[in-house]
Amino acid sequence: MTLKIGVIGTGAIGREHIKRITNTLSGGEIVAVTDVNQESANQSVEQYGLNAVVFPDDATLIAEGNVDAVFITSWGPAHEGSVLKAIEAGKYVFCEKPLATTAEGCMRIVEAEMKHGKKLVQVGFMRRYDSGYVQLKEAIDNNFIGEPLMLHCAHRNPTVGESYSTDMAISDTLIHEIDVLHWLVNDDYKSVQVLFPKKNKYAHQGLRDPQMVILETKTGIIINVEISVNCQYGYDIQCEVVGEEGIVKLPEVASITYRKNAALGANILMDWKDRFIDAYDVELQHFMDSIRDNGEPNGPTAWDGYIAQVTADACIKAQESGRKEDVVLKEQPDFYKNNLKTAQV
Numbered sequence: 001m002t003l004k005i006g007v008i009g010t011g012a013i014g015r016e017h018i019k020r021i022t023n024t025l026s027g028g029e030i031v032a033v034t035d036v037n038q039e040s041a042n043q044s045v046e047q048y049g050l051n052a053v054v055f056p057d058d059a060t061l062i063a064e065g066n067v068d069a070v071f072i073t074s075w076g077p078a079h080e081g082s083v084l085k086a087i088e089a090g091k092y093v094f095c096e097k098p099l100a101t102t103a104e105g106c107m108r109i110v111e112a113e114m115k116h117g118k119k120l121v122q123v124g125f126m127r128r129y130d131s132g133y134v135q136l137k138e139a140i141d142n143n144f145i146g147e148p149l150m151l152h153c154a155h156r157n158p159t160v161g162e163s164y165s166t167d168m169a170i171s172d173t174l175i176h177e178i179d180v181l182h183w184l185v186n187d188d189y190k191s192v193q194v195l196f197p198k199k200n201k202y203a204h205q206g207l208r209d210p211q212m213v214i215l216e217t218k219t220g221i222i223i224n225v226e227i228s229v230n231c232q233y234g235y236d237i238q239c240e241v242v243g244e245e246g247i248v249k250l251p252e253v254a255s256i257t258y259r260k261n262a263a264l265g266a267n268i269l270m271d272w273k274d275r276f277i278d279a280y281d282v283e284l285q286h287f288m289d290s291i292r293d294n295g296e297p298n299g300p301t302a303w304d305g306y307i308a309q310v311t312a313d314a315c316i317k318a319q320e321s322g323r324k325e326d327v328v329l330k331e332q333p334d335f336y337k338n339n340l341k342t343a344q345v
């Protein structure tokens with residue numbers, strides 16, 4: 001069975017996903033696309049030689065596109081509306097982060113999906129499919145370092161555009177750590193705090209960068225995450241887990257090492273597209289395979305999207321208050337229990 005896919009939003013990651021579905025992965029075909037910028041949608045069809053119809057908007061694509069699934073890769077604020085329309089029509093959904101820009105919006109999606117009665121939605125938290133994080137999780141789950149006590153993490157982007165704001169460090173950037181770290185240590189967040197160190201001279205006028213976020217879990221694990229979005233030197237993701245009996249650390253991205261001009265060096269990537277290229281492949285293949293084999297996706301759920309958004313909202317509140325803020329989640333519905341949380345890598 002080939003999954004017929006419609007793509008809503010043909011910008012950077014929309015095209016990355018179109019490319020991998022078309023050229024690399026098996027079991028899916030892009031048959032419909034739409035973008036508020038119609039020219040972009042047309043270009044994507046041309047660029048990848050798609051046999052796909054261009055629709056004027058998400059509603060028409062969902063109603064008339066003859067699709068089994070939609071990929072929602074538009075801007076964050078547009079996600080909720082498209083996800084709700086797709087659920088209403090009984091289509092499978094792969095939605096890039098954020099699932100919705102508010103916790104209330106995520107809850108509306110959760111309620112719509114439960115009302116539908118079957119899981120349809122997967123959220124694009126691709127780090128759960130990254131082989132480095134999967135190895136860390138295996139080590140923790142196998143008790144290799146005893147109980148995790150502390151995590152030291154960093155999320156560094158070389159530069160960001162003028163439109164990137166202080167809260168986006170949470171909602172657009174930290175959101176990946178928010179999702180992957182509680183999954184990694186099998187725990188829930190209890191509270192969050194945000195500190196602002198000395199400002200980087202490369203940060204534009206309105207942006208507070210870097211930031212240090214401290215998350216505490218219910219069992220008392222303390223996690224610090226440095227977010228630097230003007231680090232200049234590369235796209236760099238770090239994660240070190242300190243346990244009772246040892247430490248495990250995310251592997252560096254493989255690179256040749258070189259000896260030249262009296263230096264010993266290795267290359268560092270500059271772009272998220274390259275850093276997580278394998279993880280995106282595994283993620284989307286898993287989405288398509290689980291629908292084929294089980295009739296529903298079993299990657300990160302709408303409930304995971306809700307957890308991430310509640311935590312992000314608490315971090316943004318903490319940015320403003322300067323205080324520790326509580327993370328208060330509703331009780332997880334049975335509908336979302338027993339989901340296969342570990343990626344099949």
Ligand SMILES: NC(=O)c1ccc[n+]([C@@H]2O[C@H](COP(=O)([O-])OP(=O)(O)OC[C@H]3O[C@@H](n4cnc5c(N)ncnc54)[C@H](O)[C@@H]3O)[C@@H](O)[C@H]2O)c1
Pocket residue numbers: 008009010011012013014034035036037040058073074075076078096097098124125126172272276
């Ligand atoms: N998982 C990841 O690692 C990752 C990486 C990059 C981006 N993202 C997420 O993917 C989404 C897209 O990011 P991007 O970098 O591709 O942005 P982008 O600006 O390059 O592309 C977004 C596209 O969506 C279109 N669009 C906006 N509103 C729309 C609507 N209502 N209907 C149809 N099209 C609409 C825009 O015209 C644009 O072409 C964001 O939510 C972002 O956070 C995730």
Ligand SMILES: O[C@H]1[C@H](O)[C@@H](O)[C@H](O)[C@@H](O)[C@H]1O
Pocket residue numbers: 157172173176272
């Ligand atoms: O949308 C991107 C993407 O999610 C990257 O993984 C992250 O490093 C960037 O900060 C963010 O802007």
